[in-house]
Amino acid sequence: MGCPAVLLLLLAFLTPGVAIRVPPAMKALSSLRASPPPRHTVAKKYSIHYIQQKVDHFGFTADETFKQRYLIADEHWKKNGGSILFYTGNEGDITWFCNNTGFMWDVADQLKAMLVFAEHRYYGESLPFGNKSFKDSRHLNFLTSEQALADFAVLIKHLKRTIPGAKNQPVIAVGGSYGGMLAAWFRMKYPHMVVGALAASAPIWHFGNLVPCGVFMEIVTKDFKRSGPNCSETIRSSWDAINRFARTGAGLRWLSEALGLCTALTNTEDVQRLKAWISETWINLAMVDYPYESDFLQPLPAWPIKVVCQYLKNPSVSDAQLLQNIFQALNVYYNYSGQASCLNISETTTSSLGTQGWSYQACTEMVMPFCTNGIDDMFEPHLWNLGEFSDDCFKQWGVRPRPAWIITMYGGKNISSHTNIIFSNGELDPWSGGGVTKDITDTLVAITIPEGAHHLDLRARNAFDPTTVLLARSLEVRHMKQWIRDFYASLRKKH
């Protein structure tokens, strides 16, 4: 899922009334950044395909179709006794997810698996109305999880019909974050299509009041607390320091310079955006606090929060010193490559994520309440205000959220009648607060990874992987093998 949701949500509650669109400037910084091949990803070999999908699976008036992109890697696939791992694409370019889901590549051999990566509609190249897809709410009307799941179902049917040998093979859904929710929901709604699902870091309960709205930011805070002495306290102190500087024009100028911002702060709104951007940086760090150098949202050192916290050891220094330390800390995230000449508060993450699409989804189905109280977390206190959020959504997209719908549709906490879903969560990952972290039944199982951040288990194996993630992955594979065995056993029984 990543940041866009949080970006919107934070901005919504930090700067009420300001509807933020992601600026085209976003790509600028990406190009500034040096782009060596990320250290632990090897270029993947896959073929690129397209399938014509109905723009509207649930109505018959519109008969338009669009090209959905999907990738196939079948190097290790065996027609005899093999399987199909089906990545339920989430809010971004599918090639990016394909390259960041090394787990599937690592297990392809032992599962004799074909890998399929399906792009989510309205992201990457899979745009239902081309460059008009985001034009207005009418064109966005078909951007829902239900339509995306229907795309997946139609695609699987197509693969089984057209690829010789695929027909009688078990398919397993795999996804992380929003894609993990989709994997779980896909198994729930289309159990005839997939024998099971690995839903990594899927916060399927971060809706309505299924979990407290503060849980997410509390976990972010805990991550900083455990990563260095006084680290979270220093961040908690920084907000007031910023506020004190922000009172005068000279203070704003000093802030802009001390934080190395590309664009100078000029008013209160800018300061709100600055604080939202800094907050989101800490959030992102919590998500990608991986035990080795990585380049998921940004190029980062191993255990990046520990590195950040080295600059944040003392909450009691002067405001100026405190904010200079914050600048050093931000630089770990934004300038690990050492090539950024300034920091752009309009951007926090890779441009491979489709921020427009996710902003719309967060404004319709994916309404995730967030709040802070400044006590259990290190942020300024903000209540969750659905009314304001809805008004912002209406201004930005011309639609209003239906916060209860996802629970009506997918069952909320009442999902025990389903089977064969693994919910994996890293305890460092703030999204784990909205995830399933306890077994529900024998076949709806939770795997927690104490030293794991956002879907660490889906990443490629690495020499620095903590034992807990190795264990998690081996458990996941064991479940998958069981599902595959069960599938073939029941197939034999039929014939």
Place this chain on the structure above:
Amino acid sequence: MGCPAVLLLLLAFLTPGVAIRVPPAMKALSSLRASPPPRHTVAKKYSIHYIQQKVDHFGFTADETFKQRYLIADEHWKKNGGSILFYTGNEGDITWFCNNTGFMWDVADQLKAMLVFAEHRYYGESLPFGNKSFKDSRHLNFLTSEQALADFAVLIKHLKRTIPGAKNQPVIAVGGSYGGMLAAWFRMKYPHMVVGALAASAPIWHFGNLVPCGVFMEIVTKDFKRSGPNCSETIRSSWDAINRFARTGAGLRWLSEALGLCTALTNTEDVQRLKAWISETWINLAMVDYPYESDFLQPLPAWPIKVVCQYLKNPSVSDAQLLQNIFQALNVYYNYSGQASCLNISETTTSSLGTQGWSYQACTEMVMPFCTNGIDDMFEPHLWNLGEFSDDCFKQWGVRPRPAWIITMYGGKNISSHTNIIFSNGELDPWSGGGVTKDITDTLVAITIPEGAHHLDLRARNAFDPTTVLLARSLEVRHMKQWIRDFYASLRKKH
């Protein structure tokens, strides 16, 4: 389901190119008919309610709502340890289904059940766009099974929230025919909403090539074969007799008079319509071949096919005699009350069924292939021709069917991962050919009723009920009680 589907389908394959709209004349004959209170139904006591539903649950652009009607009967409901039986309304006025589903009333007491009857959108009073609902394909766009199921889910949530005592009670879906499919699909897609489903006479496999397209008409034929010597043979002979008369103007005049038609036949198309209407009459008789006097589609005697077959004992008489006998047989169905002065070939059934809506549904999602070969059945041979059917649909509604969609959506024969669904079928019912008539698992069970026609088990108990339906009902209740016990046991475990 009933006749409208068949009407359209038969007309589609008997008179290719003729797009039939159900004429307003339909109500004429109904008013001719004497209307004593049906013998075995007692006026039911219920309260009438409305809930505002989104016209489009799956998109956020249109924000219109409409009033869905539902009925509640809570005479036997107990807040302590009770249950909720939820009738998933099908293609007609909900009060009509309410009065024809005596089974729910009969078991309310022992299940301490509240009865809820939810009207299906686009039928009865639940019209999303009032009298414009059928205006064009744009207004009809929200008439799908998925939207209907979403209505049911939203309604159940509403009931649980607003009726004190309902919140922690198990809900069981009950439906017959298309409503039986909805009950089964509702349990499959929303298992968090209902603990189980009784799907009576639900032909969930009458799609694609899951069952042979001839099975329906073969069962109709068997019903006539078993109900009197030479009965099906006589009917098989009648088509050619009609064709021979239809060759001349004098023959057409004779036919019109001999069959007591309200409107004289004048051309070949009229003759095709006549044969379609007669075919549909035999089909309807097969559906309502109940062991006692009833008034479901028409007022009828007990075992009406036996009565009909008394007139159809000899296939070898002259054409004129044969058709006069056919007229006598038709009169059993159309004029049991003795008050019809002529027969109207535009109408076969009660006006409580929403024929327009069903015709649209059959042209979009509910594509059920039918065919005859004149050998295994008593009808003229007709192949199933999807292309022609699609063209007719396009002419009539401006939409084309997606015959594979229902299977993609609801799983076709691959449904074994679901639980707690009873599929009941009467062996006399032609729809049983597309139904689940063998257990799939311990909790997906089939109950067959050898002497049962279309969802006989859902009808009120009757002194003339065959033992097999009594047995079926008691099995059904046993399963329901088990689901209710399981629900309360798991509730206790939670607290």
